[in-house]
Amino acid sequence: MRRVVVTGLGLVTPLGADVETSWKNIIAAKSGAATITRFDATDFHTNYACEVKAPDHEYGFDAGKRVDHKIQRQVDPFIVFGIDAAGQAIEDAGLTDMTEEERLRAGCSIGSGIGGLPGIESESLVLEHKGPKRVSPHFVHGRLINLISGQVSIKYGLMGPNHAVVTACSTGAHSIGDAARMIAMDDADVMLAGGAESAICPIGIAGFGQARALSTGFRDDPTRASRPYDVDRDGFVMGEGAGVVVLEEYERAKARGAKIYAEVLGYGLSGDAYHVTAPHPEGSGAFRSMQMAMKKSGLTLAEIDYINAHGTSTPLGDELELGAVRKLFGSALDTASMSSTKSAIGHLLGGAGAVESIFCILAMRDQIVPPTLNLDNPSENCAGVDLVPHKAKERKVKAVLNNSFGFGGTNASLVMAAV
Amino acid sequence: MSTADRVTKIVSEHLGVQESDVTPEASFIDDLGADSLDIVELVMAFEEEFGVEIPDDAAEKITTVKDAITYIDEHQG
Numbered sequence: 001m002r003r004v005v006v007t008g009l010g011l012v013t014p015l016g017a018d019v020e021t022s023w024k025n026i027i028a029a030k031s032g033a034a035t036i037t038r039f040d041a042t043d044f045h046t047n048y049a050c051e052v053k054a055p056d057h058e059y060g061f062d063a064g065k066r067v068d069h070k071i072q073r074q075v076d077p078f079i080v081f082g083i084d085a086a087g088q089a090i091e092d093a094g095l096t097d098m099t100e101e102e103r104l105r106a107g108c109s110i111g112s113g114i115g116g117l118p119g120i121e122s123e124s125l126v127l128e129h130k131g132p133k134r135v136s137p138h139f140v141h142g143r144l145i146n147l148i149s150g151q152v153s154i155k156y157g158l159m160g161p162n163h164a165v166v167t168a169c170s171t172g173a174h175s176i177g178d179a180a181r182m183i184a185m186d187d188a189d190v191m192l193a194g195g196a197e198s199a200i201c202p203i204g205i206a207g208f209g210q211a212r213a214l215s216t217g218f219r220d221d222p223t224r225a226s227r228p229y230d231v232d233r234d235g236f237v238m239g240e241g242a243g244v245v246v247l248e249e250y251e252r253a254k255a256r257g258a259k260i261y262a263e264v265l266g267y268g269l270s271g272d273a274y275h276v277t278a279p280h281p282e283g284s285g286a287f288r289s290m291q292m293a294m295k296k297s298g299l300t301l302a303e304i305d306y307i308n309a310h311g312t313s314t315p316l317g318d319e320l321e322l323g324a325v326r327k328l329f330g331s332a333l334d335t336a337s338m339s340s341t342k343s344a345i346g347h348l349l350g351g352a353g354a355v356e357s358i359f360c361i362l363a364m365r366d367q368i369v370p371p372t373l374n375l376d377n378p379s380e381n382c383a384g385v386d387l388v389p390h391k392a393k394e395r396k397v398k399a400v401l402n403n404s405f406g407f408g409g410t411n412a413s414l415v416m417a418a419v
Numbered sequence: 420m421s422t423a424d425r426v427t428k429i430v431s432e433h434l435g436v437q438e439s440d441v442t443p444e445a446s447f448i449d450d451l452g453a454d455s456l457d458i459v460e461l462v463m464a465f466e467e468e469f470g471v472e473i474p475d476d477a478a479e480k481i482t483t484v485k486d487a488i489t490y491i492d493e494h495q496g
Binding site for chain 1: 433434435452456457459460463467
């Protein structure tokens with residue numbers, strides 16, 4: 001099978017509109033959580049989230065940088081974030097000027113967990129109040145999940161595989177894993193892969209609130225709300241943004257002298273076959289997903305230096321993931337660090353796996369692992385595991401494991417290593 | 420503001436073009452980069468702004484900025 005490497009990165013997160021700003025703020029232990037500004041959430045289950053900041057903010061996002069004005073008006077924010085992150089990644093890889101022959105072998109695999117929820121909500125209200133003749137003609141293709149891949153392929157002329165994963169919070173990891181396989185199987189030479197989300201709108205907060213998934217108890221200080229593994233955690237904090245990587249066949253990347261960030265070595269997938277929202281009580285799906293990724297990678301468990309956990313800050317999920325990691329790694333966990341960057345940027349749902357894979361790659365580049373914020377009192381099961389509380393930690397990082405688990409009992413794990 | 424100024428503003432905002440490019444003779448599709456769905460959206464915006472109804476068969480005949488202004492001026496209450 002052909003080897004697959006990462007040669008470009010792009011990020012839009014609540015802590016920055018690009019890779020370096022987001023990473024610098026993650027390492028500086030900043031939190032992207034604050035009171036919701038998009039709408040008045042006072043009477044909702046929770047009134048805080050990790051929003052991508054407005055352009056006038058110190059690390060705000062300027063949609064106009066890479067997305068045409070007309071497209072911005074027609075599509076939901078998750079597509080705008082996705083187009084921008086994809087643009088960053090392809091620019092970073094130096095692949096904006098590929099020949100037609102190259103572009104025939106270059107594709108997109110950029111998904112989302114939910115898609116255009118804010119637009120579905122607002123256009124439904126238009127339908128209700130003004131009737132069918134006032135619904136936007138761009139309503140459908142401005143909300144569809146595969147329209148990041150669609151828009152990006154049109155913008156850059158990418159005529160290879162055009163794919164979009166929809167596996168809830170595992171989307172970003174599945175997107176990268178699937179795309180890596182397309183390159184390994186010789187369906188493409190270059191793939192833009194990742195995920196995006198923007199569902200911080202009334203129906204999104206109400207829906208996740210009603211599912212009892214959100215943190216609700218930290219209105220006084222939202223920066224303390226996302227606290228994976230801490231005894232006082234009470235649910236996830238909704239985030240938004242996008243992460244996209246450029247995946248490239250190794251020999252091709254080497255031949256053109258590309259900057260190679262990491263190699264995708266292992267990809268594991270599994271289903272819990274248990275419950276729509278609750279994880280399997282023994283973490284069996286998570287265990288099998290990690291196990292498959294490790295087996296494919298050819299690495300030993302002791303070679304994994306850093307695990308970016310799914311760790312959403314929910315009472316049940318964090319414990320079960322930790323249990324599954326312990327069961328798989330055994331004593332090999334003694335030399336690894338494991339943290340949840342959701343403590344800083346919240347849960348980016350369909351974007352999470354891609355954004356967190358990029359953090360894993362940057363941890364290898366800079367030999368430093370990002371912290372788990374707010375881990376003041378680790379729950380009992382955490383004893384003996386280095387969860388990198390509060391502060392980033394400099395250490396050897398040569399190989400990493402990233403976990404993502406989603407509603408429906410869908411699990412994905414990626415193993416990457418420095419080349 | 421005159422009908423022409425209001426139309427110019429709507430077209431500029433919806434299509435992301437400079438107001439100076441929105442001349443009376445400009446064709447929505449050939450000169451201003453619109454596609455057929457953009458025209459549907461523009462017609463909706465004109466209906467909202469001016470309180471007129473523009474049926475599909477009339478909308479099909481509106482291809483330039485001037486066509487739009489003329490139709491609105493002739494049909495406005």
